[in-house]
Amino acid sequence: GLEKVATTDVALLNNASRPLCVDGPTGDGGCFDAVRNNPLNGWKPGFVVWALVSSDVTAAIAFAMRHTLCVSVLGTGHDFLNRHSCPTGGVLIRTTLMKEVTFLPNTTAHGAFRFGPGLTFSEAHKAAANVNRVVASGWASTVGILGWSIGGGHGPFGPKYGLGVDNIISLEVATSRYGAGRGAVVVANSTYNWDLFQALRGGGGSTWGVVVSITVRAHPIPTGGFTVAKTAFVGSFCDEVYNPETKLYGRGGLGLLTGQAFDWMLGLNSNFGGLSYWWAQRTDKPGFCGANWTVWIQYAYLGPPNSSELTASFDLLTTQGDIKAALPAYYKGYANWFEYVDGDCEPIYPWPWLAGAPPQRPIGGLPSALVDREMFEARNQRPAAA
Template identity: 25%
Template sequence: MMDSFIHFYITTIFLSVFFLINTQSDPLSTLESTIISHGGQVLRITDSQYKAAATLHNRAIQTWPELILRPATHDDVLLALSTLSSLRIPTRIMGGRHSYGGYCSHQGIVLDSALLKDLKIDWETETITMDAGVIWDEVYRVLNGTEYVIMGGLCPTVGVVGFTLGGGYNAMYSRSYGFASDNVLKFKVALYNGSVVTASSEINPDLYWALRGGGGGNFGYVLQMTQKIHRINETHMPNGQFTFLNITWINVDIKIALNNWLTFLKEVADNDIRISFNVIVAVNGESNFLMMYCSFNGPSIEIDTVFNLWLLKDPKPTFNSMFNYTQNDISRVLAIPFPVVNREHVLSAMAINITEAMLDVILDFQPNSTADIGSWTELIYLHSATKDKNTAYAFPDISFDIAPGVSWRNPDNDPYAIDMSEKFLQKLIDAAAPTKSIVGAYLNYIDPYLPNWQTMYYRHHWDRLREIQTKWDPTWYFRFPQGIPPYNQQSNAYKLPNKNSMVIISSFIILVWFY
């Protein structure tokens, strides 16, 4: 009896010590406690802040991670990467949560940048340095009231880093100042093993080249980047204002209106980079809708001279309004709510031009009459927009991004809506084939169903990007669908460890040993 009691007493003490040591030495527990102690967050599905943190822009691709880690310091990002990669636990990098493929999330661990918010402007060098968790709205608010703009997204809730890594065009400003990827001077990058490097034109130029248009979750975790800002006082308006026009046609012959616009582009706008357009075409049965948002980066006194000959052609616009807007005003007007109210599927076709055959396909894009689905096509005018040809962004010669989209509410319509939009894209590509007008797809409108995506996103840069991925992420730790694999990719069987089962097994072995 006494021997059994002594055995039980010793076993209890041993197990207590074992559990304490196990808890203290568990690297995941250490990582979580470190992140929390430095002002970060560790969120699970039972936490009150979890749902808001995990919610993605588009309901149609929503996934719910097992764990969200939100470091508040760069050092804790490095610790997270070194810990998770050493344990062979996969993670996804989350920024603004706008990934059209949902690749910023998965059912495992997500490393979220939301608390990394440092933002510094150097007015002397006309640059801004932004942490990974900054969104464009925060940048625009800081610049608002100044004479400066930055190459950021029209939608203000998009993350600055993810936008830039995919190239990052702005329909209202890129013709004047290039893409976001053209304007980045330096990246601070955390690698898979927790080390940190700088990438610029002089330091690690291969990584610098790849991140500007070929990033999108590849190569490493961008902690911070420095980007140029641009003074726009040539408009002769106060506080960094542009002339912003809303030109709309309703229930007219849209094909004629679009051809008039395309003629205006060839005769005037192609040679005047002060003019930019974002165009929305919607056709639904007997009704149609054509809206053009236009910015003019020049003196308002020239507006009539530049635009009147085009706008006086028949069919004349149903509405034609003009405003003096800052970048903050424009992003507010064009913003898409986060998250979107409906489910969405948005695609991309990078086009050198728009032919009559392509126009016919665009004007025939509409769901069948029984489907509760809305459809539209966005035409982003980008002729002569990219200034720096030495980046991984593969489309300096395109004039348009043709972006069809569908929107619906009922999840039962998912298969039809996606199939409808994918078939439209193929019809558009087929219509463009004789003239080879479509040359790829925009990485920031990433499409999980896109065939031949390696060439469509990266064109002739694919092999070079794989070489760079092999150098900087040889184990392919930053892995996701449509990610760039290294040449020597390893078949890593990543698995989240089950801490409880390990403790139970260990405890059983100890009990057997003592008894």
């Protein structure tokens, strides 16, 4: 029912004094551009609201309620399940530009951060490093701290600092609960609106309201900083454990490695947090029996690269088991986690304007983009779409 939306109401929401970017029947179309994971084919919001402050969010919710429109919300758009989309015609609230960073030194023993819902891991780690802290996060630089936290939140510091949900202290949520046509911001924490707090911690995004701020625990940087440690194992798809002629492990070797690697992982203490990728590829190379396999293991360690706990542990995995690593363990130290995220994690491509499909690139994560806040604050100086 977009045609039912009164033009005057759109104009009200699109008021130039409030830097909202709204595309409706009177919009210019540019705001429909959105970088998302796996958008459901053909789903397209009727209105896209680039909120800058929480009152923009409540205005958008109230607008949607007045016109009985579906509301969806996204920060980075990294959702894998299309939960950030409505069928054609809804209101999409983008919190991408809500970038508050406030350090609250007295909230816990090591302080806390109140973050805007548009903050990425990279930005959160930069803020934390500035005051010698670290926050719980996943690995990549471009994922949103909010969507990750409320959806569960696995990451390299999980064993030591807890999951994303464990680190949430408080949320401010724009809801529609105070009656038709009136959005309102409520606090959800262990004291206020505890049911909403519980639901949001793990219930995931896009369900209970639009979060306009999240307060998370800060943690101290470990003595000696952080290390990222990596290694890899490779082999063929031939049946044997090992072929001395080709010097390749086979499928039997992969079976042994499964036990070896998982036993090793289960023996690690909470200074270690990591992940492993197991994949196979077809190959016609002689000696591979049609395919090769690779096991790539990467861990963050809370301590310096020369820690004997770290090197002894990776030595055990790479050289002392039945299956030896193809690559010796590689260690790189970082004074804080932002150094890793900024320097050695997935690349981020700053785009002057969201230009549809991301450029082809040789490496990196899933599509991510940086959006220039000033373009929305200076509405009339926005560059033409690329």
